[in-house]
Amino acid sequence: MASEPKEPRGYRDLPIGAVPYKLSTAYLTGDWRALRPVVDNDKCVKCMLCWIYCPDMAIIWDGEKILVNYDYCKGCGICAHECPVNAIDMVPEPQE
Amino acid sequence: MVYGMPRIPPEKQILKALNGDEAVAYAVKQSLVDVVAAYPITPQTIIVEKFSEFVADGEVHTEFVPVESEHSAMSTVVGAAAAGARAFTATAANGLALMWEILYIAASLRLPIVMAVANRALSAPINIHCDHSDAMGMRDSGWVQLFVENSQEAYDTVIQAFRIAEDPDVLLPVAVNLDGFFLSHTLENIRMLPDEAVHEFLGGYRDASKVKVKVDYFEEPVPLMLNPARPLSFGPLDLYDYYFEHKMHQVEAMKRVPEVVRRVHDEYAELSGRRYGDGVLVPYAVEDADIIITVLGSSGGTVRSVVKKMRERGVKVGTVRIRMFRPFPHRELAEILKGAKVVAVMDRAISFGSYGPSFLEINTALYPLREKPLLVNYVYGLGGRDLPPGDVEKMIEELVEIARRGEVEERLRFIGVRA
Amino acid sequence: MVEVRWHGRGGQGAWTASNLVAMAAMFDGKHVQSFPAFGPERSGAPIVAFTRISDEPIEIHSMVYEPDIVIVLDPTLLKNVRVVEGLKKGGFVIVNYEGPGEKLYKALGVEKGVYRVYKVPATKLALEILKRPITNTALIGAFIKATGLVSLEGIEKALRERFPGPLAEKNMFLIKKSMELAEEV
Numbered sequence: 157m158a159s160e161p162k163e164p165r166g167y168r169d170l171p172i173g174a175v176p177y178k179l180s181t182a183y184l185t186g187d188w189r190a191l192r193p194v195v196d197n198d199k200c201v202k203c204m205l206c207w208i209y210c211p212d213m214a215i216i217w218d219g220e221k222i223l224v225n226y227d228y229c230k231g232c233g234i235c236a237h238e239c240p241v242n243a244i245d246m247v248p249e250p251q252e
Numbered sequence: 253m254v255y256g257m258p259r260i261p262p263e264k265q266i267l268k269a270l271n272g273d274e275a276v277a278y279a280v281k282q283s284l285v286d287v288v289a290a291y292p293i294t295p296q297t298i299i300v301e302k303f304s305e306f307v308a309d310g311e312v313h314t315e316f317v318p319v320e321s322e323h324s325a326m327s328t329v330v331g332a333a334a335a336g337a338r339a340f341t342a343t344a345a346n347g348l349a350l351m352w353e354i355l356y357i358a359a360s361l362r363l364p365i366v367m368a369v370a371n372r373a374l375s376a377p378i379n380i381h382c383d384h385s386d387a388m389g390m391r392d393s394g395w396v397q398l399f400v401e402n403s404q405e406a407y408d409t410v411i412q413a414f415r416i417a418e419d420p421d422v423l424l425p426v427a428v429n430l431d432g433f434f435l436s437h438t439l440e441n442i443r444m445l446p447d448e449a450v451h452e453f454l455g456g457y458r459d460a461s462k463v464k465v466k467v468d469y470f471e472e473p474v475p476l477m478l479n480p481a482r483p484l485s486f487g488p489l490d491l492y493d494y495y496f497e498h499k500m501h502q503v504e505a506m507k508r509v510p511e512v513v514r515r516v517h518d519e520y521a522e523l524s525g526r527r528y529g530d531g532v533l534v535p536y537a538v539e540d541a542d543i544i545i546t547v548l549g550s551s552g553g554t555v556r557s558v559v560k561k562m563r564e565r566g567v568k569v570g571t572v573r574i575r576m577f578r579p580f581p582h583r584e585l586a587e588i589l590k591g592a593k594v595v596a597v598m599d600r601a602i603s604f605g606s607y608g609p610s611f612l613e614i615n616t617a618l619y620p621l622r623e624k625p626l627l628v629n630y631v632y633g634l635g636g637r638d639l640p641p642g643d644v645e646k647m648i649e650e651l652v653e654i655a656r657r658g659e660v661e662e663r664l665r666f667i668g669v670r671a
Numbered sequence: 672m673v674e675v676r677w678h679g680r681g682g683q684g685a686w687t688a689s690n691l692v693a694m695a696a697m698f699d700g701k702h703v704q705s706f707p708a709f710g711p712e713r714s715g716a717p718i719v720a721f722t723r724i725s726d727e728p729i730e731i732h733s734m735v736y737e738p739d740i741v742i743v744l745d746p747t748l749l750k751n752v753r754v755v756e757g758l759k760k761g762g763f764v765i766v767n768y769e770g771p772g773e774k775l776y777k778a779l780g781v782e783k784g785v786y787r788v789y790k791v792p793a794t795k796l797a798l799e800i801l802k803r804p805i806t807n808t809a810l811i812g813a814f815i816k817a818t819g820l821v822s823l824e825g826i827e828k829a830l831r832e833r834f835p836g837p838l839a840e841k842n843m844f845l846i847k848k849s850m851e852l853a854e855e856v
C-alpha cells in the first residue's frame with residue numbers, strides 16, 4: 157500500500173480529467189460563517205421553504221424539527237429571509 | 253524500407269470515388285460512433301449531410317443530435333464523451349471559433365472526442381474558402397491536431413484519430429484538418445476498409461471503463477466517466493491551489509502523443525498498406541537537400557510534385573509535410589532540417605503582428621542547433637487563393653538565390669498576393 | 672497525367688460530368704480528381720470544373736492552368752469566355768455546337784491546326800432523349816469518341832452508381848448516340 161500523498165498534493169497524485177480527489181463534502185464551508193441561523197422550532201410551521209432555498213443543503217429535516225448542519229452552513233441568511241413566520245434568527249457567531 | 257503485404261490487400265478494400273467530406277462521413281460511419289452532434293457550415297456541410305443520411309437510412313445506430321449552434325455541438329459531444337460515448341463533430345471557420353471556450357473544456361476534461369475541421373478562412377470579409385486560420389486559432393486549446401493531404405488520408409486519419417484519442421496514454425480530443433474545397437469538395441479514389449476491419453482496429457465500441465482514476469472517496473480506482481453509481485464531477489472550481497497541477501496533466505499527456513500517433517499509424521499501415529511518413533512527418537528528398545520546404549495539408553502534394561520536377565533539373569531541394577501540428581514535433585523536425593542551408597516554412601495562416609504559426613514553431617525547433625539553416629516564412633493561400641505549381645517553382649528559385657547569397661533580408665514573405 | 676477543364680453554366684451539370692468521367696476512369700484503374708472552380712453555384716452563372724486522370728497517384732491539389740482537354744457544355748459561353756485559355760498545343764476542344772466547323776473556329780478565336788476541335792449537337796440530343804437541355808452526358812460521349820480516355824464499361828458503371836434505374840440507361844443511350852454524332856471539324 158502506497159503511503160498517503162503529501163498535502164497539498166502534486167499533480168502526479170491527482171486524478172486526471174480535472175476530477176477532484178476529494179468529495180466536495182470534505183470542504184467544511186461552515187467556517188466562512190459570520191452569522192449563524194438559529195431556528196425556533198416552536199414558531200416553525202414546517203413549510204420547508206428554508207430547506208428548499210438553502211443553497212448549501214445545510215437545512216436538515218430530521219422528521220420532527222428543522223436542524224442546521226453547521227459544518228456547511230455559510231451563514232448567508234437566505235433561510236431566515238424566506239421563512240414566512242420569522243422562525244429563523246441570524247445571530248453573531250461566538251468569538252471563540 | 254520494405255513493407256509486407258497489408259493484411260487487407262487493396263482488392264479486398266472497397267473502391268469508391270468520394271470527396272474529402274464524404275470520405276470523412278464514411279470513416280465515421282464505420283467507426284461505431286455513439287453520438288454525433290453538429291451544425292452545418294460550408295465546406296464541412298457534406299460530412300454532416302452524408303452522415304445524417306446514414307442515420308436516416310438506419311445504417312448506423314448513432315444518436316445524431318442536430319444542434320442550434322457549434323457551441324452547442326461541442327457542448328453536446330463533451331457531455332456524451334464524459335458519459336463514455338465515442339463522439340464526433342465537424343465544423344469549419346467561424347463555427348470552430350464559436351466552439352472556442354468548449355474546446356478548452358473538452359481537452360482539460362480529457363475527453364477523446366474526434367472532430368473534422370474542413371479548414372476555411374475566418375471572417376471578415378466573409379470567405380468560404382480554404383486557409384488554416386481556423387485551425388491555428390485552436391492550437392493552444394489542448395487538442396491534438398492532424399492535417400491531411402488528400403481525401404484518402406482524411407478517411408484513414410479519422411479512423412486513426414479515434415484510436416489515438418482513446419488511447420489511455422493520451423485521452424485527448426483530436427482534430428482532423430482537411431483543406432476546405434481542395435479536399436472537402438474534391439472527388440478522388442478512395443479505398444475503404446471493410447466494416448469489420450475498422451471495428452477490429454478500433455477494438456469495437458469505445459470502452460470508457462478502461463481508464464480509471466483513484467479518488468479518496470472510492471476504495472478502488474473508478475472509470476473516468478459520468479456514472480450515477482459512482483459519481484464523479486468533472487472540472488469544478490479550482491483556484492491557484494490546484495489549477496496549475498491539473499494543467500500539468502495535459503502537458504504530460506501531450507508528451508505521450510507522438511509515440512501513440514506513430515504506433516497507431518503503423519498498425520493501420522499494416523492493415524491497409526497506406527503510410528504517411530511515420531505518421532507525424534512526411535519527408536521527401538530531404539537527405540542531401542540544401543533547401544527544405546515545410547508545409548501543411550493539401551499543398552504538401554503540390555509542393556512535392558514541384559520538388560520532383562526541380563530535382564530532375566538538379567536543384568537540391570526537399571520537402572517535409574507536417575502531419576501532426578499539435579503536439580508539434582520540434583525535435584524530429586530539427587533532425588530533418590539540420591543539414592539544410594535554407595528552410596522555407598509555408599503557412600496558410602498568419603499571426604498578425606508576428607509570422608505564420610508554423611514558422612514560430614520551426615524557429616523554436618532550430619534554436620538549439622549549433623549550425624542553424626537560414627529561415628524564411630512564406631505565407632500563401634489566404635482565403636482559398638490557389639497555390640499554382642508555378643508559384644512554388646518561383647519560390648524555389650528564390651530559395652536557391654538565398655542559399656547562394658547566404659543571407660535573408662525579409663523573413664516574412666507572401667506568395668500570390670497582388671501589391 | 673491528363674487534365675480536363677469543363678465550361679458550363681450553373682445547373683447544366685459540368686461538375687457532375689467531371690465526376691462521372693473521373694469515376695469511370697477510376698473504374699478503369701486510373702487515379703482521378705474532380706473538383707469545381709469553387710464558388711457558390713448559381714443557376715446560369717458560368718462555372719468551371721476540372722478532372723485529372725493519371726496512372727500514378729495524383730499529388731497536386733491546385734486548379735488546372737494548362738489543360739489537355741477543354742469541354743464546353745454551352746455554346747453561348749463562347750461569346751464571353753476564352754475557353755482555350757492555357758490549353759496545351761494539340762489539345763482537344765469539345766464543344767456543344769451545331770453550326771459549321773469554320774464558324775466554330777471563329778467563335779473559339781483559334782486557327783485551324785493548333786488544337787483538335789470536336790463538335791456535337793448536345794442540346795438537340797439531350798432534348799430528344801432526356802427531354803431536358805441537360806447537355807453534360809452528351810459531351811461525355813463526344814469526349815470518349817475524341818480521346819478514348821475512359822471506357823464505355825467504366826462510364827456505364829459510373830452512371831449506374833450516380834443515377835437510379837432508367838435514368839442511367841437513358842444517359843448511356845445518349846452517350847452512345849453522341850459518340851456517333853460527334854465529329855472533328
Ligand code: SF4
Binds near residue numbers: 209213236
Ligand atoms: S444561512 Fe444560508 S447556508 Fe446557512 S442554513 Fe441558512 S440558507 Fe443555508
Ligand code: SF4
Binds near residue numbers: 201244
Ligand atoms: S421556513 Fe421557517 S417555518 Fe418554514 S420550515 Fe423553515 S423554519 Fe420552519
